[in-house]
Amino acid sequence: MSFVRLPESPIACRNLVGGEWVLPRDVQRLEVRSPYTGEVIGHVPMTSEAGVAQAVEAARAASVGWRAMPLRERTTLMARFRALLESHLERLSHLAASEAGKTVAEARAGLLKGLEVCDFALSLQNLDTGGALEVSRGVSCEFRREPLGVVAGITPFNFPAMVPLWMIPTALTVGNAFILKPSEKVPLTACALGELLVEAGLPPGVFSVVHGGREAVEALVAHPEVRAVGFVGSSAVARRVYAEGSARGKRVLALGGAKNHLIVVPDADVGLTTQAVVDSFTGCAGQRCMAASVMLAVGDVQHIVDQVLERASRLECGAGMGALIDQASRTRLEAAIDAAQKAGARVALDGRGKKPAGERWANGHWLGPTVLDGVRPDMEAAQRELFGPVLSIVRVPTLSAALEVENASPYGNAASIFTTNGAVAQAVVEGARVGMVGVNVGVPVPREPFSFGGTGESKFGHGDITGVASLGFWTDLKKVTRKWSSRTDGSWMS
Numbered sequence: 001m002s003f004v005r006l007p008e009s010p011i012a013c014r015n016l017v018g019g020e021w022v023l024p025r026d027v028q029r030l031e032v033r034s035p036y037t038g039e040v041i042g043h044v045p046m047t048s049e050a051g052v053a054q055a056v057e058a059a060r061a062a063s064v065g066w067r068a069m070p071l072r073e074r075t076t077l078m079a080r081f082r083a084l085l086e087s088h089l090e091r092l093s094h095l096a097a098s099e100a101g102k103t104v105a106e107a108r109a110g111l112l113k114g115l116e117v118c119d120f121a122l123s124l125q126n127l128d129t130g131g132a133l134e135v136s137r138g139v140s141c142e143f144r145r146e147p148l149g150v151v152a153g154i155t156p157f158n159f160p161a162m163v164p165l166w167m168i169p170t171a172l173t174v175g176n177a178f179i180l181k182p183s184e185k186v187p188l189t190a191c192a193l194g195e196l197l198v199e200a201g202l203p204p205g206v207f208s209v210v211h212g213g214r215e216a217v218e219a220l221v222a223h224p225e226v227r228a229v230g231f232v233g234s235s236a237v238a239r240r241v242y243a244e245g246s247a248r249g250k251r252v253l254a255l256g257g258a259k260n261h262l263i264v265v266p267d268a269d270v271g272l273t274t275q276a277v278v279d280s281f282t283g284c285a286g287q288r289c290m291a292a293s294v295m296l297a298v299g300d301v302q303h304i305v306d307q308v309l310e311r312a313s314r315l316e317c318g319a320g321m322g323a324l325i326d327q328a329s330r331t332r333l334e335a336a337i338d339a340a341q342k343a344g345a346r347v348a349l350d351g352r353g354k355k356p357a358g359e360r361w362a363n364g365h366w367l368g369p370t371v372l373d374g375v376r377p378d379m380e381a382a383q384r385e386l387f388g389p390v391l392s393i394v395r396v397p398t399l400s401a402a403l404e405v406e407n408a409s410p411y412g413n414a415a416s417i418f419t420t421n422g423a424v425a426q427a428v429v430e431g432a433r434v435g436m437v438g439v440n441v442g443v444p445v446p447r448e449p450f451s452f453g454g455t456g457e458s459k460f461g462h463g464d465i466t467g468v469a470s471l472g473f474w475t476d477l478k479k480v481t482r483k484w485s486s487r488t489d490g491s492w493m494s
């Protein structure tokens with residue numbers, strides 16, 4: 001069985017600065033290993049502050065001409081990029097899957113979401129993005145949306161294509177120069193996106209890639225020329241990036257981690273609920289910010305729990321789930337399962353030690369679907385983001401008790417209710433303190449142009465990273481008030 005096509009030989013990633021692929025000098029280079037096999041599939045340079053400064057300077061210089069280019073022309077170039085993305089969809093899906101450990105289907109879905117964001121950005125020229133109003137005789141007010149200049153996107157390992165594509169199309173189309181700092185664990189897809197943007201004909205420096213980790217992030221966040229930072233990653237880093245960027249007067253939107261709850265009540269449709277719960281906690285091996293990690297079982301829903309266990313136990317590691325990103329992640333998850341057991345939870349389904357058949361996958365990082373039952377709301381397994389295929393079942397007597405547990409979580413990314421009763425669904429839609437709510441949907445990701453984003457510790461900053469709300473993030477809204485004198489100087493006026 002083959003889950004994914006790995007690159008034929010290791011790819012040496014370079015930074016994209018001023019339209020050239022350059023290798024920063026005197027910096028550490030890390031190996032990039034495929035989570036599927038442990039093989040080295042690339043190398044990534046850990047850019048220093050000086051390397052970041054070069055990229056920002058090239059982006060600043062390019063932003064002047066890019067901003068001056070008519071929107072129509074920028075849109076045409078971005079339409080070329082969209083066409084290239086589509087024609088390279090399969091190659092990019094395998095590349096993203098091979099470095100992030102996700103399934104090819106999941107990687108493809110991420111790219112399709114990226115195409116959706118491109119469609120939104122390409123429609124901007126036809127949208128009324130401002131407005132004008134005569135406020136009194138001879139005086140008018142209007143909005144002008146203006147690009148910010150140089151902006152940056154810092155992205156996590158789990159969506160090598162989709163998360164960068166949440167930001168790139170809109171930020172570029174409105175006229176900014178964009179610097180991408182991808183996760184050092186998945187730099188290959190970022191390079192491929194850069195190649196396609198160059199091939200689309202973007203002027204040099206309008207799109208840059210700087211690889212690296214903490215030092216590169218801190219340099220971007222500190223650089224005075226970087227006006228806005230879009231960040232997606234864990235809450236601890238999101239909080240810090242938000243605090244440091246905001247303290248320097250930058251616009252920062254920092255999306256963090258999550259602990260998403262699926263509330264299941266006795267009248268829920270058994271088949272639909274079972275499939276949604278299992279797909280949600282095992283998809284991408286649970287390494288999604290939208291993964292269900294807690295099932296709030298309201299009243300007697302044992303018949304659904306039984307079905308969830310039965311369906312999850314039939315899943316094979318690898319085929320439908322993908323691999324964990326690295327060995328550290330597997331060790332952390334196994335320790336969390338042990339700790340839950342010690343704290344009194346029952347391991348109803350144990351994925352430890354599971355791996356796909358075949359020598360090829362022997363050095364991959366695997367954990368099969370794991371279900372912890374009898375988890376109490378005060379346990380770590382109910383509170384902390386585990387980021388793996390582990391479902392914690394918390395039993396609660398009533399819907400209001402379920403909402404209480406949901407709303408006590410510091411995170412606020414997503415929650416879903418599974419019911420056949422509209423009033424019950426409405427109570428959760430209204431009562432859950434989250435940014436995204438689902439009704440009978442395991443992964444309630446809104447389609448564009450509805451924006452994506454949570455609340456609480458899942459999002460630091462205002463606005464949203466995609467959709468209409470992202471326009472306000474990537475642009476300045478200038479307010480213009482005009483008054484013209486009624487004096488006429490020449491006979492040609494009449």
Ligand code: NAD
Binds near residue numbers: 218232258
């Ligand atoms: P991470 O926080 O470790 O890394 C994210 C980015 O920050 C990477 O580019 C990384 O190089 C950089 N970084 C890491 N440590 C840093 C530090 N100390 N200082 C400065 N920069 C640092 O996250 P990850 O492990 O790559 O991704 C998984 C996390 O991302 C999960 O918590 C997941 O829930 C979250 N996530 C959230 C969303 C969302 O929309 N809310 C989407 C995807 C992933």
